Amino acid sequence: MVAAHETTLRELLEGAKQYRVPLYQRTYSWTDAQLDRLWEDIRKLAEERVEDPRLTHFIGSLVLAPSPTNGPAGVSEYLVVDGQQRLTTLSILLCAIRDHRAQHEDPDHRDRINQEYLINKYKPAHRLKIVPTQADRPAYEACLDATPQAGGTDRVGAAYRFFMAQLAAVDDPDDPLDMERIEAAVISGMALVSVVAQAGDNVYRIFESLNNTGLKLTQADLLRNYLFMRLPNRGEAVYSSLWFPLQQQLDSGELEQLFWLDLVHRNPEVKQTDTYTGQQARLNGLHTEAEIEAEVRRFCRLGALLRVILHPEEEGDPEVRRRLARLNAWDTTTAYPLLLHLLDRREQGTATSEQVAAAMRYVESFFVRRLLIGRATANINRILLRIVTDMPADLPVDEAARAYLSVGRKHYASDASVREAVRSIPFYLNGRATQRKLVLQWLEESFGSKEPVASDTLTIEHVMPQSPTTEWRQILSEDLQGEESFAEVHEALVHTLGNLTLTGYNAELSNSSFLVKRAQLGKSGISLNQEIAAQKRWGRPEIYARGDALAERIIAYWPGPTEEAGNRSEVPWDVMNKALAALPAGSWTAYGDVAALIGSHPVPVGARLASHPAPNAHRVLQAEGTVSPGFRWLDPARTEDPRDLLRAEGVEFDKYGRAGQAHRFGAEELAQLAGMPQQDASGQLLRPRSRRNDLLDDRFVEQLTDLQDAQVVVGTLAVIEAWTEMGGRLLYGSGGETSCFLMARGKDHELGNIWPAAIYPSGKFEIVFQYMSIRTPFDDIALREEFRQRLNELPGVQIAAAKLALRPGFPLDVLVDAKAREALIEHLGWFYGLAVQPGT
Numbered sequence: 001m002v003a004a005h006e007t008t009l010r011e012l013l014e015g016a017k018q019y020r021v022p023l024y025q026r027t028y029s030w031t032d033a034q035l036d037r038l039w040e041d042i043r044k045l046a047e048e049r050v051e052d053p054r055l056t057h058f059i060g061s062l063v064l065a066p067s068p069t070n071g072p073a074g075v076s077e078y079l080v081v082d083g084q085q086r087l088t089t090l091s092i093l094l095c096a097i098r099d100h101r102a103q104h105e106d107p108d109h110r111d112r113i114n115q116e117y118l119i120n121k122y123k124p125a126h127r128l129k130i131v132p133t134q135a136d137r138p139a140y141e142a143c144l145d146a147t148p149q150a151g152g153t154d155r156v157g158a159a160y161r162f163f164m165a166q167l168a169a170v171d172d173p174d175d176p177l178d179m180e181r182i183e184a185a186v187i188s189g190m191a192l193v194s195v196v197a198q199a200g201d202n203v204y205r206i207f208e209s210l211n212n213t214g215l216k217l218t219q220a221d222l223l224r225n226y227l228f229m230r231l232p233n234r235g236e237a238v239y240s241s242l243w244f245p246l247q248q249q250l251d252s253g254e255l256e257q258l259f260w261l262d263l264v265h266r267n268p269e270v271k272q273t274d275t276y277t278g279q280q281a282r283l284n285g286l287h288t289e290a291e292i293e294a295e296v297r298r299f300c301r302l303g304a305l306l307r308v309i310l311h312p313e314e315e316g317d318p319e320v321r322r323r324l325a326r327l328n329a330w331d332t333t334t335a336y337p338l339l340l341h342l343l344d345r346r347e348q349g350t351a352t353s354e355q356v357a358a359a360m361r362y363v364e365s366f367f368v369r370r371l372l373i374g375r376a377t378a379n380i381n382r383i384l385l386r387i388v389t390d391m392p393a394d395l396p397v398d399e400a401a402r403a404y405l406s407v408g409r410k411h412y413a414s415d416a417s418v419r420e421a422v423r424s425i426p427f428y429l430n431g432r433a434t435q436r437k438l439v440l441q442w443l444e445e446s447f448g449s450k451e452p453v454a455s456d457t458l459t460i461e462h463v464m465p466q467s468p469t470t471e472w473r474q475i476l477s478e479d480l481q482g483e484e485s486f487a488e489v490h491e492a493l494v495h496t497l498g499n500l501t502l503t504g505y506n507a508e509l510s511n512s513s514f515l516v517k518r519a520q521l522g523k524s525g526i527s528l529n530q531e532i533a534a535q536k537r538w539g540r541p542e543i544y545a546r547g548d549a550l551a552e553r554i555i556a557y558w559p560g561p562t563e564e565a566g567n568r569s570e571v572p573w574d575v576m577n578k579a580l581a582a583l584p585a586g587s588w589t590a591y592g593d594v595a596a597l598i599g600s601h602p603v604p605v606g607a608r609l610a611s612h613p614a615p616n617a618h619r620v621l622q623a624e625g626t627v628s629p630g631f632r633w634l635d636p637a638r639t640e641d642p643r644d645l646l647r648a649e650g651v652e653f654d655k656y657g658r659a660g661q662a663h664r665f666g667a668e669e670l671a672q673l674a675g676m677p678q679q680d681a682s683g684q685l686l687r688p689r690s691r692r693n694d695l696l697d698d699r700f701v702e703q704l705t706d707l708q709d710a711q712v713v714v715g716t717l718a719v720i721e722a723w724t725e726m727g728g729r730l731l732y733g734s735g736g737e738t739s740c741f742l743m744a745r746g747k748d749h750e751l752g753n754i755w756p757a758a759i760y761p762s763g764k765f766e767i768v769f770q771y772m773s774i775r776t777p778f779d780d781i782a783l784r785e786e787f788r789q790r791l792n793e794l795p796g797v798q799i800a801a802a803k804l805a806l807r808p809g810f811p812l813d814v815l816v817d818a819k820a821r822e823a824l825i826e827h828l829g830w831f832y833g834l835a836v837q838p839g840t
């Protein structure tokens with residue numbers, strides 16, 4: 001027998017209890033994708049509970065068994081048979097909430113949350129209420145006790161940093177109750193079914209019965225079954241004439257999406273997981289077969305419209321077809337509720353094709369302008385799901401859509417904001433790579449060229465390169481003013497829109513001088529490149545001037561919000577806070593790096609950190625790794641030296657008090673921490689290409705030879721040859737720069753693919769810790785740490801422990817030294833042996 005009842009985290013954790021994860025259970029393994037889903041559910045529930053505090057959100061079951069030891073007197077002890085990942089995650093989240101509220105509101109929050117939900121204060125032998133597996137325990141206890149090691153690079157630490165970053169991003173200084181609502185949603189709103197076995201019960205049989213449910217019906221399947229259950233007499237005819245054609249137009253996932261979109265038009269808060277229950281509740285109000293048949297007919301009509309949205313080439317009107325295709329290329333489903341509504345309005349005769357196309361243009365402009373100011377994803381789902389129900393009903397659909405998008409904090413950037421952002425925001429680090437390329441592609445089309453842009457052959461080119469040569473340094477140094485450093489100004493300019501263009505010769509241009517680039521760009525036939533080719537030099541004034549010209553073109557091409565919205569200029573301090581909150585212990589960043597991330601300047605960044613609470617502000621240093629003379633703790637009671645705290649966290653300082661550069665996170669790494677999607681170096685970017693001698697790709701060798709000295713080329717090819725001799729394979733990237741991936745296992749291996757490194761002809765040997773962390777056996781952090789330490793034995797290589805979750809690297813010129821090359825080959829052999837025989 002088992003006892004099952006619905007419960008909350010409050011009920012589970014209050015009182016003297018302990019939940020132990022058995023040693024044979026897998027280690028904590030939730031990734032950002034799972035954490036993000038949970039966080040979004042919590043954030044939304046916190047908002048909904050403002051209207052109804054009784055609301056809960058079901059997150060699954062918890063299977064418990066009484067511990068054989070029964071625990072000490074007064075402590076109820078359980079083994080967690082199933083649900084340990086969920087329970088551990090919620091307790092890590094409580095640690096993050098505790099620390100955030102203690103830092104920003106009242107230090108007493110720490111003791112309160114600890115004693116109520118995290119520890120058994122008066123039971124020292126059973127102090128932890130949740131006891132993870134042994135492998136996870138040190139990292140979990142670091143979070144629980146808020147030590148300097150909290151938030152490390154392991155999965156537990158990553159979850160803690162994820163939640164700290166989310167809390168920092170949503171904490172509104174003008175809303176003193178927002179964190180309280182988040183905490184209440186976690187403690188009282190997360191509903192679970194607790195299944196407690198009786199002593200002696202076979203808990204694994206219970207687990208199997210709960211989870212072994214076979215192939216589940218989709219929500220579309222459930223709704224179909226419900227509808228035809230309601231059609232006992234007309235079912236066969238309705239199925240053959242309506243439902244079967246609908247199924248031929250849309251697959252199962254698209255059908256489910258259709259039924260959800262239909263609900264969103266009535267209630268924008270409905271979750272896609274509640275599609276069946278929502279439709280069933282609505283349809284329960286219908287009583288006759290004729291009414292049910294009419295609903296199936298309506299679904300069939302809407303399905304045909306969704307089919308057009310998914311396949312724009314089937315649209316008859318040229319301008320509507322063009323706008324649909326462009327929104328399709330943007331690759332977001334968030335606009336689907338509005339698109340379905342627009343096409344439905346046109347079919348019903350209450351909107352024209354011209355109005356529908358104009359409304360789509362405003363949505364496209366909304367997307368582009370948000371991307372330009374670094375707000376591509378902020379609340380985008382919530383904004384667009386509500387547009388159908390909230391946009392003005394007394395205006396034509398295009399004007400209504402624009403009016404809705406223009407009011408409130410929707411980040412529909414004004415013309416003034418666009419002008420400012422194009423100069424300062426690191427465009428190349430925002431949004432998805434495909435979206436950045438689309439903006440440049442559409443800008444090129446705005447010139448009215450009769451020849452279509454062959455987008456598949458083009459890549460984004462940095463005119464001033466990311467890795468500047470001595471010649472480029474000289475050009476930019478001429479533009480420095482006052483106490484500006486080269487690194488700060490380069491970081492502030494290199495990723496801005498004014499320095500970017502499209503080319504089919506990205507690898508060939510690479511770090512070439514401006515004279516070489518100017519000649520090549522002038523021959524490209526791309527209008528975007530002609531104004532670059534007309535310049536005699538390329539430094540800050542030229543980048544600013546081109547950015548200003550592009551900003552005016554953007555303003556003319558993509559209409560902004562209504563005049564009533566006003567001209568606003570915002571610095572995305574929330575992006576800064578999110579990145580700093582996720583900055584791991586044992587690392588630091590510079591004021592210039594933060595400024596480049598948010599499109600600001602080091603001086604206002606320093607002023608902001610000196611006057612407003614920000615997570616991990618002590619980890620922001622001057623570019624050379626020293627504490628700013630103007631640094632002050634916001635809490636006047638704090639007097640410790642920031643360097644002492646940084647040392648305790650794992651940052652190394654030299655005798656001059658400078659933090660090691662190996663521990664520094666630059667703007668691009670901060671962008672990863674802030675959740676700005678980066679172009680992935682795995683998956684679809686990997687593809688086999690033609691080989692020379694069945695080993696080397698001609699294009700890779702050609703680029704390597706063009707970009708590197710002969711000694712670097714020889715050393716790099718020697719490492720690649722040694723890799724293949726030990727049994728490794730090679731795969732090559734399909735981007736403009738042909739990267740080479742050292743594959744230890746392919747996708748056909750029973751454990752999936754794995755590779756230790758990627759080699760870039762532009763000069764980087766990249767160690768892919770980020771991808772190793774989810775692949776056997778290097779999902780064990782101890783093995784990744786050993787690999788890091790082995791690599792740090794090489795002269796010229798120093799990879800910080802804080803970068804074990806990223807893709808750090810070292811220059812290819814390290815491989816010129818024969819001893820370094822031999823040592824690297826030895827360490828790669830160690831990696832290969834573990835990868836192909838994980839158990840040895």
